[in-house]
Amino acid sequence: MTRTIAEALKDLTDRVMSIPGVVGTAEGLCEGRPCLKVFLAKKTPELLRQIPAVLDGYPVTTEETEAFRALGH
Amino acid sequence: MRARRWGLVATSVMLFAVLVAGLVSAGGPPSEPPGLAQAIAAQEAHTDHLLARSGVLGTAVGLGADGRHVVKIYVEHPGVPGLPHVLDGVPVEVEVTDEFVAQSHSLPRPAPIGVSSGSERLIIVGGLLYCTVGTLGARVKDPVTPVIVYALSNAHVYALQGSKTYGTVQVGANGDRMLQPGRVDMTAQACGSQHEIDTAVIGRLSAYVPIVFSRKANNTVDAAIALVTTDQVGTATPAGGYGTPSSTIASATLNQTVQKYGRTTGLTKGTVTGTNATVMIRYDKGQTRFVKQVIIQGSGGSFSAGGDSGSLIVSQSENKPVALLFAGSSSTTIGNPINLVLGALGVTIDGGQ
Numbered sequence: 278m279t280r281t282i283a284e285a286l287k288d289l290t291d292r293v294m295s296i297p298g299v300v301g302t303a304e305g306l307c308e309g310r311p312c313l314k315v316f317l318a319k320k321t322p323e324l325l326r327q328i329p330a331v332l333d334g335y336p337v338t339t340e341e342t343e344a345f346r347a348l349g350h
Numbered sequence: 351m352r353a354r355r356w357g358l359v360a361t362s363v364m365l366f367a368v369l370v371a372g373l374v375s376a377g378g379p380p381s382e383p384p385g386l387a388q389a390i391a392a393q394e395a396h397t398d399h400l401l402a403r404s405g406v407l408g409t410a411v412g413l414g415a416d417g418r419h420v421v422k423i424y425v426e427h428p429g430v431p432g433l434p435h436v437l438d439g440v441p442v443e444v445e446v447t448d449e450f451v452a453q454s455h456s457l458p459r460p461a462p463i464g465v466s467s468g469s470e471r472l473i474i475v476g477g478l479l480y481c482t483v484g485t486l487g488a489r490v491k492d493p494v495t496p497v498i499v500y501a502l503s504n505a506h507v508y509a510l511q512g513s514k515t516y517g518t519v520q521v522g523a524n525g526d527r528m529l530q531p532g533r534v535d536m537t538a539q540a541c542g543s544q545h546e547i548d549t550a551v552i553g554r555l556s557a558y559v560p561i562v563f564s565r566k567a568n569n570t571v572d573a574a575i576a577l578v579t580t581d582q583v584g585t586a587t588p589a590g591g592y593g594t595p596s597s598t599i600a601s602a603t604l605n606q607t608v609q610k611y612g613r614t615t616g617l618t619k620g621t622v623t624g625t626n627a628t629v630m631i632r633y634d635k636g637q638t639r640f641v642k643q644v645i646i647q648g649s650g651g652s653f654s655a656g657g658d659s660g661s662l663i664v665s666q667s668e669n670k671p672v673a674l675l676f677a678g679s680s681s682t683t684i685g686n687p688i689n690l691v692l693g694a695l696g697v698t699i700d701g702g703q
Contacts, residue, residue: 283626290628294639295565303624303645306604314624314645316682343679346632347572349468349484349507350534350614350657 282311285333289313298324300344312336318344385440386411386476389419392437396421405430413475414441417634428651445655446615456550460584461530463488464591464611464661467503468532469522469555470547473513475634481541482507483532484659485613486552487674488595489585490575490697499700500556500575501528501583502691503660504676508574509558512633526555528576530583532613534657553578559694563638565630570642571686571694572659572676585702587611592669595662597701599688600670602644607666610675612658619666620646620653620683629684631677642690644673646683653683662688662699671699 280288282304290302293315301316313335315328320341329337389411397409400423407424414420420441423433427446434442457465467486472479484507492498505511509522529550536542536550558574561567586594591611602608606622624645630637646653646663654661654675661675663685673685692698 286626294628294630301627301629301643301645303627303643304604305624305645314627316627316629316645340682342682344632345629345677345679345682345684347504347506347512347677348654348656348659348675349482349504350532350659 280333282313282335285335286313289315289329289332289337293328296324296327299328300342305338307336307338310336312338315339316342316345318342385419386478388438389421389440392440393421396434396437400433403430403432406433412443414443417476446652456531456546457588459582460580461486461552461582462584462586462588462591463595464587464613464616466531466535466613466657467501467507467552467660468529468534469508469510470527470529470533470551471510471515471522472533472541473510473515473634475514481533482510482513483534483613483657484508485657485661485675486530486583487660487662488671489578489580489583489700490692490695491700493696493698496700499578499580499583500695500697501553501578502573502575502662502674502695502697504572504674505558505561505574506572506633506676507532507660508555508576511558511561511572511574512563512635512638514635522555522558522574524555524557527551528553528555528578535613552576552582557695561633561638563633563636565637565639567639569638569640570690571674572640573674573686573691573695575695575697585700587617591617592664594669594702595664595699596668596670597699597703598668598670599692599699600665600672601689602672602685602687606672607649608646608663608672609666610654610658610661610663612654612661612675614655614657615652618648618651618653620648622672623647627684629677631684640677640684640686642687644685644687646673646685647681648683652680654678 553576556577627643663673
């Protein structure tokens, strides 16, 4: 891996956050190993096709989280 | 922020009338947003039937994430069978809550942390007035003059950032009165009587971090403080909570186990599953972007729900503050790193020593 996970995350964020339906990105752990996460309002085949599976050697996983909202009532 | 017209069937109609009257007196045209009448009618028609089901605690008309009116069904645990997704054409949202038994009224002073709190100021959604509520997350103090203490919550709870507000200014203003409980949780009449509001005052809005609204924004905190006294606000959660937070903070790390005590879901436990997150967050006013955020998943259920905004998230070991809860979805909770919150407001956690 040539870049740190923080650098890879920045690249991933720049690539995917403008895609409608993508609501977030983060660093995470996947089966105990560092990975990149992409949060989706809803998982659709069309959206999944636009998310890379691996970036700079770091696995990229997707999670269906729904849209995020402020939690005041 | 999600505002709410609170009430079971009997009070929902009264609340609507009071709020419209308030708008008329302000000189604005009373306009009813699409869906409100249908939502009230659907709630009234089905509440008796819904309350007959085991596990259902109540119903209300609320606003969904898209700003449309929904019928809310409050349940005491996830997975109550047979609940509808739509009632007479109105979408249904199901929310797990224990608010009916735990935190629906004023508490003795000094008030604990992790409980209902909010601004006196009303907000406008769809031409109608609403009251709001969140959580008083912690008592914080001035690092130089520690007898000066504040209540910590979110800017969208205390300063109504992200909302349109009612009055001469469009957002909350320093000096606004902050309440415990928040007006949503008052019982005397819609959003509280004047006496109830006056006796709920814990302090005044002192500082907040404005939220920038843009898809390219680099917001890091949704935070505000109200100047209070040690007679009004204590440092520990109610009994059954995690107690008093440590005055020593910690950075969020992956797989760290955390907990929080909040107005709606009380004590919950979870795990940090994401760090350095970039997320889009919806407020009444629109979506905006936050960076450097902490992602948390609940252990065996939701970590948070509407009304928990402002809760302090602490480590399960040693109660070290990690993040300030402000947003999420039914599956995921998001917090601001606590070092950024405290740094932005120039305060430290009051650990009670």
